[in-house]
Amino acid sequence: MNADLLVDLDQYRANLAALRAYAPDALQMAVVKANAYGHGMVPMARAARQGGADWLGVATPAEALELRAAGDRGPLLCWLAVPGAPFAELVAADVEVTASGVDQLQAIAAAGDRPRVQLKVDTGLSRNGAFGPQWDELVAAAARLQEAGSIEVSGIWSHFASADDPDNPSNDHQESVFRAAVDQLASAGVDPGVRHLANSAAAVTRPSSHFDLVRMGIASYGIDPDPAVHVPEVRPVLTARTVLANVKRVPAGASVSYGWRWTADRETTLGLVPVGYGEGIHRTASNRAEVGFDGKRAPVRGTICMDQLVVDLGDRPARIGDPVTVFGPGDDGEPTAQDWADAAGTIAYEIVTRLAGRWSRTYRGER
Ligand SMILES: Cc1ncc(COP(=O)(O)O)c(C=O)c1O
Structure with missing residues (x-):
């Protein structure tokens, strides 16, 4: 051994189980992007499924396809695609993809037979997702394409800017923008499907943000999201x-x-x-x-x-x-x-x- 990373899969499964207690009524997504935060994506994904994670989450199409190539078959979401992304391959592999804009939604719709797609609304992080009038257009396009039988909207989601700072007023703001976006989608005649907003920090500090699913990254690896958000039930993996x-x-x-x-x-x-x-x-x-x-x-x-x-x-x-x-x-x-x-x-x-x-x-x- 020159230099070795010892990864304790029992501890990882135990962490996921402990984190479930924070959001018992929500589905749990294990976030395994970026090589599972350095821990090794495929073994962590397998352990997450064994540990009862309902979903896996990754950023890129390549990560999602690597999981499928390794034999993973469960619910899997990816959220960071650029033009030319292999949507047909993703859809054929039963990966749920995220649309952050109308062009992307159309590309996804063209990539398969009524693909399942989740919509990302930008509630204030100003990263990915559709913001303001772009969101209005995305909702209208989703309603049209769903009505035409070209897609099935399976979820709506967003991401916090400051969940690791639980008292930051931006959290209340983003959550209320998210609620309004969910209502807007429903009013357009589209069942929003699975609604999700919380990462680790929000999952442990902010029950109002749990909705239908929580996305667990850092805390599942046994690391506090921030020294100010201590999660005593988990241990480093x-x-x-x-x-x-x-x-x-x-x-x-x-x-x-x-x-x-x-x-x-x-x-x-x-x-x-x-x-x-x-x-x-x-x-x-x-x-x-x-x-x-x-x-x-x-x-x-x-x-x-x-x-x-x-x-x-x-x-x-x-x-x-x-x-x-x-x-x-x-x-x-x-x-x-x-x-x-x-x-x-x-x-x-x-x-x-x-x-x-x-x-x-x-x-x-x-x-
Ligand atoms: C969209 C999204 N959701 C969830 C997570 C997991 O966040 P955390 O590791 O803070 O739990 C990440 C990671 O940054 C993310 O990008």
Whole structure:
């Protein structure tokens, strides 16, 4: 093992089960886009189905088709298509696609025999979805195409801008815009189908936003959506682990890594950890992050490199090959993804999702 991501599928299923209690009357969608936030899309998708997730959600058509190619057959939504997207293939594979505008809706309608399609309304995030008059046009087009037997509207949905800040007034605003959009669709004679708005943070803090389905991403991986939105029932699923590739004793005055951005003020033991920004380790955490070593933390010293980083082990006994936990659940003194996020000046989502490059993945609890 050079560097390995240990992914605990039992914990993932347990997290999904625990999260169900927050929205017992809603369907649960497990969001597995972006390689399941770095955890590995196909094994996580399989575990999500085993854990009782009613739906899977991904961003891109390629992700949806990869799941189908891997044998996934359950309800699956994708939501980020560009012109030329393989709608015919998606429809034939029974993937529900999202229309964010009239042109897209027409392209979807032409892609199969009465395809099921969900409509996305932009309630204020100003990202994807139809906004204002575009939404009026999308509703009219959906009514026309459904009446003509060219599509079946199967859902309506939107996404919060600040669900991780539960008291932010934008949440009330977006929810009321969403309710009005649902009513507008129904008034146009279109059954809205499955209505959904909540991500993890909204699912745990805002029952009024649950509607028919909640989309669970970050919390299902056992990571709080934000330090201010703590979800005590879940635990991190992923442990990033490796071993020391080198160990050396250096005198006071020894400087470390590119740019000599750290210099030892006493004799100490340095450990070489064989992961770097090639593995998605944030370089901005240079001289700030810590790793877990022998039940305690050890600080990262100097600049994080492409393939490696250096940690300060002080006077602790250390040998080449000793285990290092870059981050994990925090049970054995190691930092968490949130600790790395704080050190790197980002969010924990990015710490796990960026994991890339030369990590292997080991799944515990595979069925
Ligand atoms: C449309 C959509 N829904 C749900 C999610 C899941 O969000 P979270 O990881 O905060 O639960 C995402 C992820 O960003 C998303 O883009």
